[in-house]
Amino acid sequence: MSEHADVLIIGAGPAGLSAALAAANDGAQVVLLDDNPLPGGQIWRDGAQANIPSQARHLRDSVEAHTHIQRHAATRVVAKAGSQALLVENPERGWVITYRSLILCTGARELLLPFPGWTLPGVTGAGGLQALIKGGMPVVDERIVIAGSGPLLLASADTAKHHGAQVVRIAEQAPLGAVATFAMQLPRWPHKLLQSFSLFDAGYRTGTRIVAALGQDHLEGVRLQRGNKVEELACERLACGFGLIPNVQLGQALGCALGNNAIQVDAWQATDVAGVYAAGECTGFGGSELALVEGRIAGHVAAGNREAAQRLWGERQRWQRFAGSLNQHFALDPTLKHLAAPDTLLCRCEDVPYAAVAAHANWREAKLSTRCGMGACQGKVCGAAAHYLFDWPPVAPRPPFTPTRIETLIQLESAAQSEH
Amino acid sequence: MPDLHLDGRPLCVAPGTTVAAALALGGDGSSRTSISGQRRAPLCGMGICQECRVSIDGVRRLACQTLCQDGMQVETQA
Numbered sequence A: 001m002s003e004h005a006d007v008l009i010i011g012a013g014p015a016g017l018s019a020a021l022a023a024a025n026d027g028a029q030v031v032l033l034d035d036n037p038l039p040g041g042q043i044w045r046d047g048a049q050a051n052i053p054s055q056a057r058h059l060r061d062s063v064e065a066h067t068h069i070q071r072h073a074a075t076r077v078v079a080k081a082g083s084q085a086l087l088v089e090n091p092e093r094g095w096v097i098t099y100r101s102l103i104l105c106t107g108a109r110e111l112l113l114p115f116p117g118w119t120l121p122g123v124t125g126a127g128g129l130q131a132l133i134k135g136g137m138p139v140v141d142e143r144i145v146i147a148g149s150g151p152l153l154l155a156s157a158d159t160a161k162h163h164g165a166q167v168v169r170i171a172e173q174a175p176l177g178a179v180a181t182f183a184m185q186l187p188r189w190p191h192k193l194l195q196s197f198s199l200f201d202a203g204y205r206t207g208t209r210i211v212a213a214l215g216q217d218h219l220e221g222v223r224l225q226r227g228n229k230v231e232e233l234a235c236e237r238l239a240c241g242f243g244l245i246p247n248v249q250l251g252q253a254l255g256c257a258l259g260n261n262a263i264q265v266d267a268w269q270a271t272d273v274a275g276v277y278a279a280g281e282c283t284g285f286g287g288s289e290l291a292l293v294e295g296r297i298a299g300h301v302a303a304g305n306r307e308a309a310q311r312l313w314g315e316r317q318r319w320q321r322f323a324g325s326l327n328q329h330f331a332l333d334p335t336l337k338h339l340a341a342p343d344t345l346l347c348r349c350e351d352v353p354y355a356a357v358a359a360h361a362n363w364r365e366a367k368l369s370t371r372c373g374m375g376a377c378q379g380k381v382c383g384a385a386a387h388y389l390f391d392w393p394p395v396a397p398r399p400p401f402t403p404t405r406i407e408t409l410i411q412l413e414s415a416a417q418s419e420h
Numbered sequence B: 001m002p003d004l005h006l007d008g009r010p011l012c013v014a015p016g017t018t019v020a021a022a023l024a025l026g027g028d029g030s031s032r033t034s035i036s037g038q039r040r041a042p043l044c045g046m047g048i049c050q051e052c053r054v055s056i057d058g059v060r061r062l063a064c065q066t067l068c069q070d071g072m073q074v075e076t077q078a
């Protein structure tokens, strides 16, 4: 069984939703899929304890109501299934979708770095904590420490406080000077994420990094360091993330060139692979406004309406300048490369310690002899960490891109046969 | 209000609750035991890290990307 789309879009965050609407309004038949049960991506993640802004609701409703858009929830891309076809899977079935144009709107994930104790239950990503709370995880009266880097720490703190948690410390690794310069520019950018940005939160500390998560079977406290000063705090949760990294794996697997660790695109949001476009945070971090306008441009171009796309170039340029500022001021301090102890697990799927991986010359060698990156997450966590820690460039993933049922994989063969 | 079972115990949650949240609402929050015997819990919250994988009605799925449904049988991995 297969399905055809004029324009196939992977990812239903701001970029994917706006791309779908633009392409459908130009007359294209659109298929939009996302691995989450509900549309919205990261910033507009819906759930039991989520609060979705009206702009997002409106965009989502327009996509839902459009007769040219078919949306598939809880659906992941498993493999390439021919020259213009992808094998996908949802909880019930697997099938092939053929396309004329493909738009990658796969967004970004958090950079998670290993430090002693980071595998303890109670430790999550920073954006991870926010996502879990939106999904209904209770944090009432819990003491929470948030650490790492970037504006997401404040957004996450805001969500946690709103749901009754006591945020005892926000530890930002960037120095005060850089964060203050960034904060001074904020009035120029009416950005949602930044509305929560306040240097005046009583618990906010710059130049402060995580040293260890403490506890035996679950988290009981954290150790932080600022200059020479070490501080220990008791807490029930630690949320720790070191900024965002673009989800480029699918683009890489399709042969798209990367630049600056993101999918490289031209002014039309086109990758160097014919018929494949990319928009939003998989092309570099820039926030939801940039993702929205890039999505619209990609949607119009994929549907053949270049004039409409070109009219949006000015708007895109404005938000690109903002992205540049963000990346510059939250640059990671090199000391973060040495957070892990020799016995700290780097690969959480195969339980491979840092020292075992560090003993190798490159990722391929480390993988073959230690099994790091060969477990269920397929290196999405440890491979990204190793890229930062050892400067080992990430390699294109091999199919299946995600743990997949046999019945789904069998369809690859019939897809290959029908190609011939 | 979905009614489900978590490791055999009944649990009722609000609509829109993920299975990852249910692990904390109806248990100690943990999802699986790692190959070297450590207990683990959801980490990334967004379908990347696979730490939250559990068995739902006999099928391995990610707790953070699955919404609770009536009658679901969720088993954490011992």
Ligand SMILES: Cc1cc2nc3c(=O)[nH]c(=O)nc-3n(C[C@H](O)[C@H](O)[C@H](O)COP(=O)(O)OP(=O)(O)OC[C@H]3O[C@@H](n4cnc5c(N)ncnc54)[C@H](O)[C@@H]3O)c2cc1C
Pocket (backbone or CB within 6 Å): A010, A011, A012, A013, A014, A015, A016, A033, A034, A035, A036, A040, A041, A042, A043, A044, A075, A076, A077, A105, A106, A107, A108, A109, A110, A126, A127, A128, A130, A131, A152, A155, A156, A192, A193, A194, A244, A247, A250, A279, A280, A281, A282, A286, A287, A288, A289, A291, B046, B047
């Ligand atoms: C954890 C986290 C929390 C964030 N919180 C905020 C916030 O509070 N405020 C803010 O302003 N910004 C936040 N951001 C930044 C945010 O990512 C952007 O502002 C915006 O959401 C980017 O939109 P996008 O459409 O490019 O990508 P995203 O919103 O990331 O959407 C991408 C979607 O594609 C899906 N996807 C990826 N790969 C596949 C695949 N292979 N198959 C199927 N589906 C796939 C993802 O699950 C996701 O739903 C957050 C980012 C992260 C990572």
